[in-house]
Structures are given as structure tokens and as C-alpha cells.
Amino acid sequence: MEGAIFYWVFWGVWIYLTFILEKQNPYRLKLAIIVLIAIILSNVQFAVGKFDIQASGLFMLGCCYLFINQEKRAALIYFFICTFTVSIAYVTFHLFEIFDPIWIIFKKEWMMGIMLWYLAILLQKTLKGRLLIIFAGAMQGEILYAFTLNKFQFQYLIGTFSYLDVCSLTAVLLTGWSVLENAGSILQTQFHYFEKGKQKSS
Structure with a gap:
């Protein structure tokens, strides 16, 4: 069912931002509002000329630009x-x-998610940057793909x-990768601290 990944991920993120994340976090309220509005707009559609647009994707693109x-x-x-x-x-993937x-050897969303995940890791170093280029780039790709298909009526x-499923899945993969990256640096710091303490004691 299309949209299932999107709803699971976005509702999970909203619950985390609203009830679990520290209230002192400066991004907490902004992100919670963005996620909630994206969920609300997910079933809203409108037409611009010959093109039909789902409001949630366009809203996410605007937020990324900001x-x-x-x-x-x-x-x-x-x-x-x-x-x-x-x-x-x-x-290119869609074409x-x-x-x-x-x-397409397995589920399309997973293939696209893995491809975009790897591309984001190569292009950006921070989780914020990776998420921004994925949501913005994929939506721009949607618009370009629609223009291409429109030429053939x-x-x-x-x-x-x-689109929302692919971006949500990619966001989960990127977040998991970021956790692994940070866990490695934390373990490395602890290891060096332990080695220094060992050397001092000896």
C-alpha cells in the first residue's frame, strides 16, 4: 500500500519530537510543525496548468529551500x-x-531508497544536508519527470x-547511518580516553 512507509515514519518522527526529544532543542517545535503539516497535506491535491500536484511534496520542497x-x-x-x-x-531511475x-529486481521503493541513500552519503557529510538534498532533489525530479511525460501526453x-515513501525510507536509512557514524566516533573517543588513563596509571 502506497503511503504506508511515509505515515509510519512521519508519525513516528512526530511522536519522538513531541513527547521524547528535549524541549530545549531549538529545532524541536519547527520540525514537529513541519512533519504534522506534511501529514495533513498528504491527501491534498491541486492543479497548476496541465500538472496535478500533491501538496505535501510541494510543501516539503518549500521547507527544504528555506x-x-x-x-x-x-x-x-x-x-x-x-x-x-x-x-x-x-x-533516470523512473525512465x-x-x-x-x-x-527492477525487487521492490522499487527500496531500490530507489538505497540508491538515494548512497548518493546522499557521497554528496553530503551531515545528516541535515543529506536529508535536504534528498527531499528537495527528489521533488525536483518529480517535477522534471512530469514535464518529460507531458511531452508524450x-x-x-x-x-x-x-515519492513520500521513497524519501521517508531514505531518511530512515540516512538516520541509521548517522547513528552508526556517531557511535563509532563516541567509541573511539572512549577508547582513547581509556588508553590515556591506562598509560597514566602505569
Whole structure:
């Protein structure tokens, strides 16, 4: 069922932000509001010219642009390159799915999620940066894909539950990877601290 991954992940994130995360965290309220609005808008659709758009995806794209806009000018250029790279990869995957579907060897959302996860790790070093380029780049890819299909008189709903599922799955994979990265640095710090204490005692 399309949208299941999105709802599970976003409701889980909202519960964590609202009831578990420290209230002193400066991002807590902003992120909780963004997640809740994204859930509310997930079934809202509207038309812009020849294109039908699901409001949740467009809202997420706008939020990503706002966060990216807070970066320095040099970082903005690099973010543009990263989001454009993700967009091209997203569109290419969909086009290959149409012209040669036999290479989809398991569930499409998982294949796209793993591809975008690996791409985000290569392009960005922080979890925030990785999430921004995934949500923004994939939505830009949705728009570009819709323009491509429109040339052949095919209708395509932009920002569908499939897009939300892929982004949600990728976000979970990226968060898990970030936890592993931080766990490694913490263990390394503890190990060095233990070694120093051992050397002093001897």
C-alpha cells in the first residue's frame, strides 16, 4: 500500500519530537510543525496548468529551500549541484523503469531508497544536508519527470505517495547511518580516553 512507509515514519518522527526529544532543542517545535503539516497535506491535491500536484511534496520542497537558503553563498552553490544530481538520478531511475522494467529486481521503493541513500552519503557529510538534498532533489525530479511525460501526453501526479515513501525510507536509512557514524566516533573517543588513563596509571 502506497503511503504506508511515509505515515509510519512521519508519525513516528512526530511522536519522538513531541513527547521524547528535549524541549530545549531549538529545532524541536519547527520540525514537529513541519512533519504534522506534511501529514495533513498528504491527501491534498491541486492543479497548476496541465500538472496535478500533491501538496505535501510541494510543501516539503518549500521547507527544504528555506533551510538551504540559510546556508552561506558557497554552500548554496554546492547544495544546488547536489539537489540537481539527486534530481537527475531520480528521473533516470523512473525512465529506466519505463523503458526496461526487467532490471527492477525487487521492490522499487527500496531500490530507489538505497540508491538515494548512497548518493546522499557521497554528496553530503551531515545528516541535515543529506536529508535536504534528498527531499528537495527528489521533488525536483518529480517535477522534471512530469514535464518529460507531458511531452508524450502522459499525465503524472507530482509528489505522490510513492515519492513520500521513497524519501521517508531514505531518511530512515540516512538516520541509521548517522547513528552508526556517531557511535563509532563516541567509541573511539572512549577508547582513547581509556588508553590515556591506562598509560597514566602505569
